[in-house]
Amino acid sequence: MISLSGLTKEFPGGVRAVDSLDLEIGDGEFFALLGPSGCGKTTLLRSIAGLETPTSGKIRISGNDVTALPPGRRNVAMVFQDYALFPHMDVTSNIAYPLRIKKVSRSRREARAAETASRLSLSELLARRPGQLSGGQQQRVALARAIASHPQVFLFDEPLSNLDARLRLEARTFLKRLQRELAVTTVFVTHDQGEALALADRIAVMNAGRIMQVGTPSEVFHRPIGTFVAGFIGSTPMNLLPASAEGGRLHVAGAVLPLPGDIADGPLVYGLRPEYADLSQSAPTGRRDVFSGKVAVVENLGAAHLVTLDSGDLLIQVVVPEGDEPAVGAPAWAVPRTGRALLYRDDRLLTVA
Amino acid sequence: MTRGEPEESAETRRPKRDEGRHRRVEPPAGRAGGTAMTRHVLGTIGRATFLAVVLGFFSLPLLWLASAPFDAHPSITTSLPEFTFGNFRSLLDNPYVVSSLRNSLLQAAGSAVLVVVLAALAAYALSRVRVPGRDALLYVLLLLSSVVTGTAAMVPLFELATRLNLIDTHLGVVLTLSGGLLPAAIFILKDFMDGTPTSYEESARVFGASPLQILRHIVIPLVRPGLATIAVWAVANVWGSFLQPFILLRDPDKAPGAVILYTLYTEGGAPRLDLISTFSLLYSLPVVVMYVFVSRRYGFRFHGGIKR
Ligand SMILES: Nc1ncnc2c1ncn2[C@@H]1O[C@H](COP(=O)(O)OP(=O)(O)OP(=O)(O)O)[C@@H](O)[C@H]1O
Ligand SMILES: [Mg+2]
Numbered sequence: 001m002i003s004l005s006g007l008t009k010e011f012p013g014g015v016r017a018v019d020s021l022d023l024e025i026g027d028g029e030f031f032a033l034l035g036p037s038g039c040g041k042t043t044l045l046r047s048i049a050g051l052e053t054p055t056s057g058k059i060r061i062s063g064n065d066v067t068a069l070p071p072g073r074r075n076v077a078m079v080f081q082d083y084a085l086f087p088h089m090d091v092t093s094n095i096a097y098p099l100r101i102k103k104v105s106r107s108r109r110e111a112r113a114a115e116t117a118s119r120l121s122l123s124e125l126l127a128r129r130p131g132q133l134s135g136g137q138q139q140r141v142a143l144a145r146a147i148a149s150h151p152q153v154f155l156f157d158e159p160l161s162n163l164d165a166r167l168r169l170e171a172r173t174f175l176k177r178l179q180r181e182l183a184v185t186t187v188f189v190t191h192d193q194g195e196a197l198a199l200a201d202r203i204a205v206m207n208a209g210r211i212m213q214v215g216t217p218s219e220v221f222h223r224p225i226g227t228f229v230a231g232f233i234g235s236t237p238m239n240l241l242p243a244s245a246e247g248g249r250l251h252v253a254g255a256v257l258p259l260p261g262d263i264a265d266g267p268l269v270y271g272l273r274p275e276y277a278d279l280s281q282s283a284p285t286g287r288r289d290v291f292s293g294k295v296a297v298v299e300n301l302g303a304a305h306l307v308t309l310d311s312g313d314l315l316i317q318v319v320v321p322e323g324d325e326p327a328v329g330a331p332a333w334a335v336p337r338t339g340r341a342l343l344y345r346d347d348r349l350l351t352v353a
Numbered sequence: 354m355t356r357g358e359p360e361e362s363a364e365t366r367r368p369k370r371d372e373g374r375h376r377r378v379e380p381p382a383g384r385a386g387g388t389a390m391t392r393h394v395l396g397t398i399g400r401a402t403f404l405a406v407v408l409g410f411f412s413l414p415l416l417w418l419a420s421a422p423f424d425a426h427p428s429i430t431t432s433l434p435e436f437t438f439g440n441f442r443s444l445l446d447n448p449y450v451v452s453s454l455r456n457s458l459l460q461a462a463g464s465a466v467l468v469v470v471l472a473a474l475a476a477y478a479l480s481r482v483r484v485p486g487r488d489a490l491l492y493v494l495l496l497l498s499s500v501v502t503g504t505a506a507m508v509p510l511f512e513l514a515t516r517l518n519l520i521d522t523h524l525g526v527v528l529t530l531s532g533g534l535l536p537a538a539i540f541i542l543k544d545f546m547d548g549t550p551t552s553y554e555e556s557a558r559v560f561g562a563s564p565l566q567i568l569r570h571i572v573i574p575l576v577r578p579g580l581a582t583i584a585v586w587a588v589a590n591v592w593g594s595f596l597q598p599f600i601l602l603r604d605p606d607k608a609p610g611a612v613i614l615y616t617l618y619t620e621g622g623a624p625r626l627d628l629i630s631t632f633s634l635l636y637s638l639p640v641v642v643m644y645v646f647v648s649r650r651y652g653f654r655f656h657g658g659i660k661r
Contacts, residue, residue, distance in 0.1 A: 051555050072561030084552035088574040097570075098560040149560055 007057035017043035019209035032196035035206030041189040077146035085130035098149030156188035243270035269344040274317040276340035421630035440631040453613035463527040465587040476542035494536035545579035581651040
């Protein structure tokens with residue numbers, strides 16, 4: 001178990017890359033640190049590894065305070081974004097390097113390297129140098145090297161970002177299976193929300209050095225507690241529209257919707273994922289709970305289309321199944337599905353509408 | 354080009370002219386194709402002549418070095434030798450020649466080892482640790498290094514060596530010469546080390562490697578071409594150093610080749626060209642061999658420039 005309390009890292013020059021952060025990561029958990037570029041994910045990961053000295057706060061691994069320990073004594077293994085394979089060593093020596101440091105005999109460590117390599121289908125490549133490997137192979141060698149050190153914790157910094165899109169999907173599945181088999185606590189950094197949703201048991205969404213929300217992929221997807229998380233999670237950005245509650249009704253972008261429960265009158269933010277609205281190309285008769293607008297943009301997503309409606313001064317996006325896409329310029333109506341919209345006030349989730 | 358116009362019209366009137374035909378085959382060759390061609394040829398001849406002169410200028414001394422040692426009566430000019438190996442025999446009769454080669458070897462190897470080890474450690478530290486004013490320090494050292502071993506510092510150096518009892522010792526020469534070479538060596542090696550990503554070292558650190566292990570396992574193998582460059586450069590520098598050993602060593606038994614070369618005169622003060630040329634050839638061979646060997650083995654390459 002990794003537990004961080006009040007962790008702060010301030011760089012010389014005053015940048016607070018990590019800002020009094022508390023976090024608990026369970027044993028065997030596959031944990032994602034997700035956030036936009038520059039939010040401090042790498043700094044947090046490096047602090048856990050011991051490569052950065054925190055300005056204040058504590059880091060515990062399995063109950064031991066490791067805040068002051070050097071990286072080598074924390075029993076963690078890190079896979080760097082550029083993999084950091086030693087270019088002058090062949091694959092065997094690279095994988096066996098952690099064992100070399102632990103003074104394991106050459107024959108033993110070569111056997112262990114070969115064993116780890118075969119598990120990651122690297123047996124054919126043992127004699128090659130990193131420069132002679134493809135990106136995907138390099139990534140697996142880096143994983144093998146981390147595995148060979150038998151750590152308590154794996155730390156991955158954007159392990160998939162150097163792979164091309166196709167390979168990334170394969171590597172994702174592979175990584176998830178591997179982590180399940182090894183059952184080693186794993187913290188990985190990514191700025192790709194899809195990757196975090198697909199891989200992680202739990203996700204911490206970070207912004208500007210702070211954690212905005214921690215939860216399972218389903219929690220952060222369906223119940224984002226703030227508009228930042230709401231806007232960040234999801235392959236198509238959530239519609240976040242200014243709204244207001246008046247006399248038990250919700251007024252959003254020209255539509256009038258029923259207001260659930262006990263919400264006081266006043267301004268709100270209405271959040272609706274483009275997937276959770278249906279597009280109608282004829283005016284629904286006698287209904288006021290729909291958004292009307294003109295089709296401004298139609299983007300092809302493959303099996304679906306993302307339609308952007310221009311509704312006065314607001315843009316509303318709707319995902320439309322293949323074949324139902326409207327023509328650009330045509331009038332159209334977006335019908336929100338009930339129980340799917342999120343209402344925020346003062347950037348806090350109030351309820352689901 | 355004022356002449357171009359009438360020529361152009363003449364061409365169009367008389368298309369059977371040579372230039373006209375040429376133009377039809379190669380329309381985009383430009384208006385004054387003929388003149389450009391002539392200029393090109395003249396330019397090539399001019400460049401070749403210039404290069405030949407420069408080459409001759411530099412190769413004549415080398416030719417002299419190749420021929421004079423085998424000449425029974427060498428002069429200051431290069432000529433076809435009256436072939437003999439006698440010069441080598443009379444050179445080896447000089448009791449100091451062989452010992453001077455050994456001394457040169459000792460001093461060069463000692464300095465090279467010292468410079469490579471110290472420069473590698475210093476460059477690594479300077480490259481990886483943020484020291485305020487680091488670059489300024491390096492530039493000042495670099496500037497001063499030419500002073501330290503330069504003529505101006507000879508008196509204080511002699512004084513210092515006397516007080517430290519380093520006069521007439523190989524160590525004194527090695528220390529003095531290394532001191533002069535170190536700043537430039539650190540500067541060049543730091544550039545090599547700056548060019549190796551820190552993530553290699555961090556990765557090793559996470560696996561528990563100590564700083565010295567990181568240096569041995571990761572950094573040194575990665576900057577090996579740089580170390581080889583520095584070693585060769587240090588050896589070549591010490592090999593050719595005259596002033597410092599000349600001043601710091603009184604005992605001719607300890608003098609390196611460069612100093613002994615200076616003693617190859619007759620009693621009357623005339624240079625023994627036969628011995629000087631032979632010794633020069635003998636003395637330059639090890640450096641040439643070393644250079645060829647190391648360059649084969651490591652291939653001298655600088656990663657990036659000296660300064661990014
Ligand atoms: N060594 C450093 N010195 C000063 N500031 C730094 C240093 N390293 C990172 N920072 C700053 O700290 C903040 C967080 O950086 P960090 O690398 O952790 O971001 P990140 O979330 O990993 O971003 P990315 O997704 O782009 O990798 C940034 O504002 C960055 O400029
Ligand atoms: Mg990062």
